[in-house]
Amino acid sequence: TWHDGQPLTASDVLFTIQAIQDPNYQSPLETSLRGVTVEKIDEYTITLTLEEPFAPFLSSLTFGILPEHIWYDAYKISPQNITLSEYNTRPVGSGPFMFDTLKKDASGILKSYQLKPYENYYGARPYLEKLTFYFHSDQTSALSSLQQKQVDGLAFVAPEQKTALQKKTRTLNYHRLQLPQYTAIFFNQEHSDVLAEDAVRQALVWGVDRTSIINDALDGEGEPLYTPILPGYLGYNTAVEKYGFDLEKGKQILEEAGWVMPAGELYRKKDDQVLEFGIATVNLPEFLATLKVLQDNWTAMGIKTNVNVYEPADIQEQIVKPRDYEALLFGAIIGSDPDPYAFWHSTQMEHPGLALAVFYQKNIDDLLETARKTSDEEQRRLKYFHFQNILAEEIPAIFLYNPYYTYAMNKNIKGVANQYISLPSDRFADILNWHIKTDRTKK
DSSP, rough: TTTTSOOHHHHHHHHHHHHHGGGGGOTTTTTGGGOEEEEEETTTTTEEESSSSGGGGGGGGGGOOOOOHHHHHHHHHOGGGGGSSSSTSSOOOOOSSEEEEEEETTTSSEEEEEEETTTTOOOOOOOOOOOOEOOOOSHHHHHHHHHHHHHSSSSSHHHHHHHHHHHEEEEEEEEEEEESSEEEEEBBBTTTTTSSSHHHHHHHHHHHHHHHHHHHHHHHEEEOOOSOOOOSSTTTOOTSSSOOOOOHHHHHHHTTTTTTTOTSSSSSTTTTOOOOEEEEEEHHHHHHHHHHHHHHHHHHTEEEEEEEEEOOHIIIIIIITTTTSEEEEEEEESSSOOOOOOHSSGGSSSSSSSOBBBBOOOHHHHHHHHHHTTOOOOHHHHHHHHHHHHHHHHOOOEEEEEEEEEEEHHHHOOOOOBBOOOGGEEEGGTTTBBBBSSSSOOO
């Protein structure tokens, strides 16, 4: 049942899907359900019919259900303004916790949000008697609140922040969670003749020291990566060419391609053209430290890099959306299904597509199109293997690492066991097991 006691039925699921499919509702999930026909069979059954086979479809169905009896009137009046409803901050759900109270400051900014157990939840009752979220205007105040034991956990702790906390307090556990994300250098070969040259990209990848990057930029909080399909995912290719760190190998490739080092100069040239390109990135400590390692090694190879750093609020509009870069150091969150279509098919190279490596390879397009249309997992796996091998050969991007999502929690909180999550909010997936005392007491 819903938290207000009303039954949860197939009508609620039908209403939710139809709302998502309505362009006026402006749901970010609309494209994943476009063309899908939904039909209610009975109070607890619906059927979904697709226009054509789509292997990742099941992962598209992981979304919250809206209670029709709560949202119907607001949706019918103005679907585009539904985000303004008070039920967004005082929701009626069906999970183990329900809304209790919220507090705002004098200017109306949310300061805290409290949940309590839902007594009629169909599953086990939570051990925790309440769950309170506190909102801070900046990371510094959030870290201070954690250090002073005003809160028991902090959603994300950057590597350099973890190191500082460990020196100041011994009351915290640091849970390493792995998100389906990676950090890479994406090349826009249409904006750089230098990067369009195969030999240059091959030399660059030999000059990448992933071990130093993970140690210096992440304080060890990450795993080296060589492919956009992550370990543990369908199609992950363990045999893909990994290109170790070898500056001499990179120099040799450049020499053979005609990029020579003039006497007394720092950077290589070919026909009086300097071997240089620009890199855009975000003004975050992790990315800046990563760039330093890359620049040091590439400079040692005679490659000049011109770094352009942007604030997080600016880089999307100014750089990413128009694809206005030669190279981009950036992160990608890929979701729970390994389907790389949105990130690597040529139709996705313009906004709102997510393909950041600007290049075209027909074989890649064909592989990604056919892989998502088969339900045969072995066929998908083989196509993804081939896709990764092509990327390793063409080098449209250099994959660097999969960073950990570090969740700091007071050592008194027990039962936290998640390791792999699809979204940061998934850290609460096992919250029914969280407890402070090891035994439940009877009241």
